[in-house]
Amino acid sequence: MRLEEVQRILEARPAWTVRLPRNGEREVVSCLATDLMSDALTTTGEGSLLLTGLTNSQVIRTAGIVDLAAICFVRGKSPQPETVELAEKMGVRLLVTDLSMFEACGRLYEKGLRAAVGDEGDCRTRE
Amino acid sequence: MTLAEIIDRLGLQVRAGDAALRRDVERGYASDLMSDVIANGLEGDLWITLQTHQNTVAVASMKGLAGIVLVNSREPEPDTLEKARRESIPLLVSELPAFELIGRLHGLGLTGLRA
């Protein structure tokens, strides 16, 4: 699913302020809903959209480590400027939706997006 | 839809609160942050979370939530379980990741809108 489509479904707005390269935009292949970074870290999150209520810079760093496609903050929580700045530096796309986590998940699921592979798998397993 | 029906439809496992499964549920709330649920959880919400410690039960009880569903096969800590049983808070476990479980709950008609 394209990020534009995600944005439309979630009635979301972009949180970045600089011009990001268009070719840096990635297809969202799956979704991950969590506020716990340990959880996000061990999910095979490559190309995933992270839905979260946390807006600190650890979320961005986590995104960088697991190669997430984008992050959407729920409940209308706008990230702090430092968080946005770090995300821009790392090329991580940020959206903000006023929907709750539950509603955001429900709508994306309805449109066909599925969960990223869960943390039960050992991350030593080759993809 | 009652909690019992949801449990049946999604194959949830009941760990505590058997006596409180007749309750009607219309809304869900998903969060792993206590402060968020304290601030935004509404009475009757079914709470989806990864958090397994006993504070969850205290929050659910205080806010009058319909129950707690632990995702990713997370099992409650012993004191969480004990507290849930004592306070008769339904404590359920799903093997699904949060996104998947919420998607299916939403499909059953639960909403996350905060009307």
Next chain:
Amino acid sequence: MSDERVTKLQELVYELRVGEIMHEDVISVSPETPMSELREILRINRISGTPVMRDGSLVGMISIEDFIRWLVKSDGDCRVEAKMTRDVRTVFADEPLIQAVNKLERFGFGRLPVLDRKSGKLAGVLTKGDIIEGLLKKLEIDYHEAEMMGARSSHVFEDIIADSSALLFEYQVPGKDFTRAGACASGLKTTLRRLGIHPQTARRAAIACYEAEMNLIVHTDGGRIEARVDGRAIRIQALDEGPGIEDVARAMQPGYSTAPDWVRELGFGAGMGLVNIDKCADRMEIDSTTGKGTRIEVEILLETEP
């Protein structure tokens, strides 16, 4: 050889030209310079050797070793030209770096004068330090963050050629400072990717590092993370002098946490830290003494041949 090993360094040794990393602002001396003045010239300029030039042409090289030999002999002051190496090995600025590395190794020199091929004039000087710094810069790794292993830099050259160069990275992690949490793991991941390490392997190392970093921040007043990368594995060590882990077996259970609530509110402390580290590692070792501190060592093997 697997192409997923630390190959970027090897590639760069062939790709980079001497002229790209030599230093051009060369300090030189004339053949008439007295040996007694040489030490001061070397000391002031913080160099251990220098070209000897006459009328713009290279006539020899004089080094701190030559100076020491002269001192030991103690047969009175003389001119630099009497003690310098006349049979000077040089490289051209447009030659690949590997040529310079080979020459430095073969002849045991510390520095090589670099000539411009067209004019034959001295274009600069290349030292072993220039090579290390140049390679790291090319990989965009902070020179101060990374240090080639081994006290003698000549090791490095053997190692680069032997495909087992070891790089050591060290990060200081301040305690209770959440603002920079994860910076070390992010940095490590970037570095590993630049070294040409498989993305999956780099990610596992970064995750283990992130969790170890969080542990230092949450539970201690700060500590140190060291990462060592060689041709075989990534080894990460997290060291602290914090309170120690009371019950390691229990701490390894998923969901067991001693983190305070404020940590949970930041998205951590859900009792998955050590579990995640273990999941990502091919080998994990915990050494902890209550009241003394903790050492966690993790080894992640690089992809071997399929």
